[in-house]
Amino acid sequence: MKDTELIKQKIDIVDLIGEYVQLKPAGINHKGLCPFHQEKSPSFMANRERQSWHCFGCNKGGDLFSFVQEIEGMDFVDALKMLAQKAGVQLTNTFEDKEASSQKNRIKDINAKATAFYHHVFLNTDASKDARSYLEKRGLTQETIIDWQIGFIPDQWDLLTSYLLKKGYSIDDLVASGLMIKKDGATVGSGKGFYDRFRGRIMFPIWDVHGNVVGFTGRVLVETEKSGGKYVNTPQTSVYDKSRVVFGLNKAKQDIRKKDVVVLVEGQMDVIACHQAGMKNVVATSGTALTSEQIVLLKRYSTNVNMAFDADEAGAKAAKRGIDIAVEQGMRVRVIEIPEGAGKDPDECLQKNPEVWFTAVEKASPMMDWYFTRTFGGKNLSDPQIKQQIVDVLLPEITRIPYAVERDHWLQQLASRVGVDRNILREDIQRLEKKAVPVPVLHVQAPSSPQKPVVKKPLSREEVLFERYLMAVLVSGEGESLLHVQDQRFPQFRSFALYPLYEKLKVQYTSDRSLQTDFLREFFEKQDEENILDILIMKAHLELDDLDAKHMKHEAEDTLFGLHDTLRQARLKTLELALRQAEAEKNQENMREILREVQDLNTM
DSSP states (O other): HHHHHHHHHHHHHHHHHHHOOEEEETTEEEEOOTTTTSSSSEEEEEEEEEEEEEETTTOOOOOHHHHHEEEEOHHHHHHHHHHHHHOOOOSSOOOHHHHHHHHHHHHHHHHHHHHHHHHHHHHGEEEEEHHHHHHHTTTOOHHHHHHOOEEEEESSSHHHHHHHHTTTTOOOHHHHTSSSSETOOOOOOSSSSSESSSSSSSEEEOOTTTEEEEEEEEEESSSOHHHOOSSEEEOOOOOGGGGGGGHHHHHHHHHHHTTOOEEEEOOOHHHHHHTTTOOOSSEESSOOOHHHHHHHHHHTTTEEEHHHHHSSSHHHHHHHHHHHHHTTTTTTEEEOOOOOOOOOSSHHHHHHHHOHHHHHHOOOOHHHHHHHHHHHOOOTTTTTHHHHHHHHHHHHHHHOOOHHHHHHHHHHHHHHHHHHOHHHHHHHHHHHHHHOOOOOOOOOOOOOOOOOOOOOOOOHHHHHHHHHHHHHHHHHHGGGGGGGTTTTTTTGGGGGGTTHHHHHHHHHHHSSSOOOOHHHHHHHHTTOOOHHHHHHHHHHHHSSTTTTTHHHHHHHHHHHHHHHHHHHHHHHHHHHHHHHHHHTTTTTHHHHHHHHHHHHHHTT
16 A cells, blocks of 8 residues: 555544634535635535545645645645654655755754753753853743753863763764864864863754754854854754745744744744744844745744844845845745833843833834835935935835736825825836846746646636536536537537546536535546545535525536526627628628527527
8 A cells, every 4th residue: 555545544634724724614514714825704614524624715625635735734644744743654755865864854853863962961960050140131031942942051071072971972973964064183072172162151952943953053152262162053054045944934934824923033032932922934044144045944934034133234135135035936025123211122022011122013014114114214315325225225215016906006195295206216127227236046946846836817707607606506416407508519628627527527427316426526536636526525515505406406506507508698799700801801701600509698
């Protein structure tokens, strides 16, 4: 038996989804609010028998693997591993180079042991007294310190190294983890060759989005000339790349999805302080400006981001680089501005007055409002050179917006503020485009997926009616009206995405006057296609659950009549235009054919 089938047997999809979504029984399905988009009325359905789920609001759906991929932001292989572990299934194929995977796992294990070691030292030793006092002054509670596994390492050369070597880890793995630095010819205990990278520091574990410790940030407790800076991070390793990690995302992702906004701050203490205060959709970049890879990661959970950064010029410049990348990738950015005197950062603001910080986040300014305020502030608009400078600053920001309507709105705003015609600004856009130096495009590889994503076009009115008609037929089991679909008169039917299902239903009903959905289900499974049959049945229970069997049959007949009438009206309009053309060309034969068809349609 395949690994995937064995996992499906051992994990109930309703129970799995119930860990993330509150579901209630609804006939043969379970219904709840979709975790992937904001909605007030539940459109999310899970079916235990078929081990499937579907949302009729955002049109996402699939099996338990696709659900985990979507909600955890995993690729298929990682979702498979996670569910295999949950189900207690030993995978026959791990999809990895065993040697590389083995070292990655050892490094993650080393990081987990180091986290526990640092945390134990912090909580239980006299050497950590000053560190505990420092965090107490910063306002962190014992519960928060335990939740975030904050630790400490005294200023000794090889305290952690000696501990991990005794645990059986190799020197090579410790070096590869970034926790130990080794000099040639070193011997353990000498203090000259093997030594800990982190010494005399408060230790903050860095988790990946799935909750694995992949690195650390160490904040020096007493800064000296030899301490190597206030903050030291794990170097790049096989499990840690700071450009691809977002601090706190493992704890924040569900609240980000629920609130549909990322609150992005600069420091790790800012993140921890916000979570302690009850704002749990807060994350930070790990000692780097916001990168394309981090944006790709954040967009799995929301396309809205409220950004806070230092109010000085350096902070604004650093933030702008991140804002530009975020906007170009379709994120909607707002800027959080802490009132003057309320604190230099979120952590300090929360200590002074939490309400001020919460209000600042809630009232974050749209990015372009922030740009306009900063650029226009204190400028003499009677000077044409100043006006041109303002235009040269703001136009590139406006053209970076990927949405046409929004872009045009800000063009109008700029034209109005500087007192020029909008077409003048369009001339300036062309001038700036000619001056611009081409910038290499950074291609971000999306997580691998077992299937190529399909972008579905919105359904036409006719297709919506056809879908509703088939839903009513499937649930009522009354297939007589299938014989009344006028696909000969209206060839548009054959272009509908659901036409293959209609054909199968019609053939089956014609042969034995019944609708055996199990047979049809097997057909679609053999074709390796999305199981549109189950999706339609689930959607029917969602949309038509107030109708009994008798009224369901009437619903099918009435919807089919409405569909035919809609197609007839559309065809009559087309024929009217064709008739005018034939009259203009004096083509008598075409005119007769058109009039004959018009007469037939009018007698329907």
